[in-house]
Amino acid sequence: PREIFLKDYKMPDYYFDTVDLKFSLGEEKTIVNSKIAVYPRIEGSTPPLVLDGRDLSLVSIHLNGKALKEEDYHLDARHLTIRSPPSGKYDLEIVTDICPQKNTSLEGLYKSSGNFCTQCEAEGFRKITFYQDRPDIMAKYTVRIEADKSLYPVLLSNGNLAEQGDLEDGRHYAVWEDPFKKPSYLFALVAGQLQSRDDTFITHSGRMVSLRIWTPADDVPKTVHAMYSLKAAMKWDEDVFGLEYDLDLFNVVAVPDFNMGAMENKSLNIFNSKLVLASPETATDADYAAILGVIGHEYFHNWTGNRVTCRDWFQLSLKEGLTVFRDQEFSSDMGSRTVKRIADVSKLRNYQFPQDAGPMAHPVRPHSYIKMDNFYTVCSYDPMYQGAEVVRMYKTLLGSQGFRKGMDLYFKRHDGQAVTCEDFFAAMRDANDADFANFLLWYSQAGTPVVKVNTSYNPEAHTFSLKFSQEIPPTPGQSVKEPTFIPVAMGLLDSTGKDIPLSTVYHNGTLLSVSSNDQSVCTTVLRVTKKEEEFVFTNIFERPIPSLLRGYSAPVRLESDLTDSDLFFLLANDSDEFNRWEAGQVLARKLMLHLVDDLQHNKPLVLNSNFVEGFKRILCDSSLDKEFVAKAITLPGEGEIMDMMGVADPDAVHAVRTFIRKQLASKLRSEFLSTVENNRSSEEYVFNHSNLARRALKNVALAYLGCLEEQEFTNLVLHEYKTATNMTEQFAALVAIAQNPGKTRDDALADFYGKWQHDFLVVNKWFALQAMSDIPGNVENVRKLLSHPAFDLRNPNKVYSLIGGFCGSPVNFHAKDGLGYKFLGEIVLQLDKLNPQVASRMVSAFSRWRRYDEDRQKLAKAQLERIMSTNGLSENVFEIASKSLA
Ligand code: HT7
Ligand code: ZN
Numbered sequence: 001p002r003e004i005f006l007k008d009y010k011m012p013d014y015y016f017d018t019v020d021l022k023f024s025l026g027e028e029k030t031i032v033n034s035k036i037a038v039y040p041r042i043e044g045s046t047p048p049l050v051l052d053g054r055d056l057s058l059v060s061i062h063l064n065g066k067a068l069k070e071e072d073y074h075l076d077a078r079h080l081t082i083r084s085p086p087s088g089k090y091d092l093e094i095v096t097d098i099c100p101q102k103n104t105s106l107e108g109l110y111k112s113s114g115n116f117c118t119q120c121e122a123e124g125f126r127k128i129t130f131y132q133d134r135p136d137i138m139a140k141y142t143v144r145i146e147a148d149k150s151l152y153p154v155l156l157s158n159g160n161l162a163e164q165g166d167l168e169d170g171r172h173y174a175v176w177e178d179p180f181k182k183p184s185y186l187f188a189l190v191a192g193q194l195q196s197r198d199d200t201f202i203t204h205s206g207r208m209v210s211l212r213i214w215t216p217a218d219d220v221p222k223t224v225h226a227m228y229s230l231k232a233a234m235k236w237d238e239d240v241f242g243l244e245y246d247l248d249l250f251n252v253v254a255v256p257d258f259n260m261g262a263m264e265n266k267s268l269n270i271f272n273s274k275l276v277l278a279s280p281e282t283a284t285d286a287d288y289a290a291i292l293g294v295i296g297h298e299y300f301h302n303w304t305g306n307r308v309t310c311r312d313w314f315q316l317s318l319k320e321g322l323t324v325f326r327d328q329e330f331s332s333d334m335g336s337r338t339v340k341r342i343a344d345v346s347k348l349r350n351y352q353f354p355q356d357a358g359p360m361a362h363p364v365r366p367h368s369y370i371k372m373d374n375f376y377t378v379c380s381y382d383p384m385y386q387g388a389e390v391v392r393m394y395k396t397l398l399g400s401q402g403f404r405k406g407m408d409l410y411f412k413r414h415d416g417q418a419v420t421c422e423d424f425f426a427a428m429r430d431a432n433d434a435d436f437a438n439f440l441l442w443y444s445q446a447g448t449p450v451v452k453v454n455t456s457y458n459p460e461a462h463t464f465s466l467k468f469s470q471e472i473p474p475t476p477g478q479s480v481k482e483p484t485f486i487p488v489a490m491g492l493l494d495s496t497g498k499d500i501p502l503s504t505v506y507h508n509g510t511l512l513s514v515s516s517n518d519q520s521v522c523t524t525v526l527r528v529t530k531k532e533e534e535f536v537f538t539n540i541f542e543r544p545i546p547s548l549l550r551g552y553s554a555p556v557r558l559e560s561d562l563t564d565s566d567l568f569f570l571l572a573n574d575s576d577e578f579n580r581w582e583a584g585q586v587l588a589r590k591l592m593l594h595l596v597d598d599l600q601h602n603k604p605l606v607l608n609s610n611f612v613e614g615f616k617r618i619l620c621d622s623s624l625d626k627e628f629v630a631k632a633i634t635l636p637g638e639g640e641i642m643d644m645m646g647v648a649d650p651d652a653v654h655a656v657r658t659f660i661r662k663q664l665a666s667k668l669r670s671e672f673l674s675t676v677e678n679n680r681s682s683e684e685y686v687f688n689h690s691n692l693a694r695r696a697l698k699n700v701a702l703a704y705l706g707c708l709e710e711q712e713f714t715n716l717v718l719h720e721y722k723t724a725t726n727m728t729e730q731f732a733a734l735v736a737i738a739q740n741p742g743k744t745r746d747d748a749l750a751d752f753y754g755k756w757q758h759d760f761l762v763v764n765k766w767f768a769l770q771a772m773s774d775i776p777g778n779v780e781n782v783r784k785l786l787s788h789p790a791f792d793l794r795n796p797n798k799v800y801s802l803i804g805g806f807c808g809s810p811v812n813f814h815a816k817d818g819l820g821y822k823f824l825g826e827i828v829l830q831l832d833k834l835n836p837q838v839a840s841r842m843v844s845a846f847s848r849w850r851r852y853d854e855d856r857q858k859l860a861k862a863q864l865e866r867i868m869s870t871n872g873l874s875e876n877v878f879e880i881a882s883k884s885l886a
Pocket of ligand 1: 119121122259260261262263264297298320373376837
């Protein structure tokens, strides 16, 4: 397979002005007729025109109406080359046959549950017709779709419906025109038996936009929340960024077979059903929140991605980083900002940081790739999380108004263009006349910076000093790194826990002013740009406790010299809620690592009573937001702890986490019990902050009690399970029951399946719950579930639930006997034949095999070698497996 490099980017030799596509959809084959108006970038130049194409059967080519002879073009497995095109503008008409029914890769045009649909990002359009399938080719599309009317009554594509009517033989047609230029990855087509929920949105300037959410008829009642989310997103983008929707129609279609979360095709967003369909009985609060965020995300792409798109795929973060940032801000504004930030930072730590420390580490803007799809991680709708953090840092440095000025300039300069990350940087800089020092390094250097902070107080001089040093660990292909620009938002607390107003700070001896217009400032942003540097605060009359990296102002690993008592103090007092949570997490991480060490040295495990006390204070503090409490009493995940160890030990980490949970449950049983009792509700399910916060807290408390395996609490969780009136509480109770092996668990799982077997989205939860279980030897249960009638290897959601879920259980996936690795090795090879994108996401679970002990390393490596030695491996799996072994 060929590696593609950013440094080799060349502007295209030809541009396309308009594209007329005609689809004749059929059961045996689909005929695609494409007519492209081509013109050269440089007038008079006539290099060969090279078009991309995969799995296409070429029927005919005409140039300016004249059939091309075989010697006029060259066709191979990946390209169609027109050897000597004429000078100037010309029309190229190409007819191809494709077979969507046989397309199990779910890219290009395929059938999902009887309906036709497309997925073109990143390089799926080349599976539909021959084209320059790259994002810097932007053209205006007209699309005519013809199909059997009874089988496919609804025919959709991008833009406005220009015409529709009946044809002979029970067929009909529709013509769609998209007035905006777009790259091929935003093309979409849907045809099938669908019904819509319809609504309207009046834009800020008074235009009426029709909104339609399409699903199979039975599911229409489950689209209320998606429609609410869409309207909220449209309003938010107007209010916060002044961005209005630009067409008169916005369609959303939900399909059950989809490789990722959703796709932002111009005016025809296609969604994985699980991110559209919700009812209180079948979807959890987490599902509702995900729908809100992803509906928002895809809608926000209309400006950040569609109107202004990427020059090439190396610039993916230009649209994804920015749009993820925008959806994070949207969800924050719709719910709790602190809790949203906690959730996003947890994801970053659990998915992005481990990746950045492994063989697949890549900068926000990668230098090379074999298969572009591999940059879209299993965390599906949030590729390029680090990219969102980079965008957030611009906002931290510029403030809300400065950031908005930068965004306005970005759109003013680049509307309708395909641009680069430098263009975004330049807009932010120029709009604010800002000095961003070495900030651009965030785009080109991989790895997570480690920032160390040493603090010292001088009681005579009344100064408090922070000495920073930074280091970015080596990553594949990048052994030496430059120091980067790290914005550190921070404040100082006095001994009563109040913020100290900050007036002056010296940076390496130079005076910086912190407060402006005599207004006191309690949080300031330090610009840390060098390998080592010092900041000294003056007029500090007692030893303060510093609250560093407030709101997690930069995606770094912070190591400070704060003591446990400082951290307990911050946990109890910090005005920055994020840092209160963070202080608790740092304490918990330290404690867990300490106990892991004890366990590995056969020492008895003892839980520090200060930890129990601090934990109890948070649990019982009724002044705190309940959702925040739920987060604060949740221990860091096993992956996060393993990530901090020299040699990851899944068994020890699991044993320690279980030990702490049981100890906390046992010592605080009455507090947990009253938490459950006080947070029950008889009201109808409503997805609003106070209700979901109450449910979140109750469910965490219930899980703690459930782990005690005492009859009283087994009865309690069973009671909660039976009396729950919504999926959030029902499923949480099932999770609490399923922690412990035995008849109660088996009966509850069977009962749940019996209740919900008709609902494929709920059944996926049931698969995932069992797959993720820590029960010893669970690989055998997962193997059995592979042949369960509800399982299907061709459906990505089912694979992510069962196989992805299994890989998320460290004890079972990394079982010492190697059965977990063997299982995954077999599945990856089967999957690769059906769907390489999904297979490569699954094979990624092996990528950090070097983090484990020698025996595990041998076993995992053997599976990777077995995969690599298989004939006909896809480029997707090849890239991940070979980089993992390198
Ligand atoms: N921009 C979308 C990415 C996407 C995708 C990428 C590769 C293969 C399949 C895919 N489906 C969607 C999704 C987004 O940004 O939300
Ligand atoms: Zn996106």
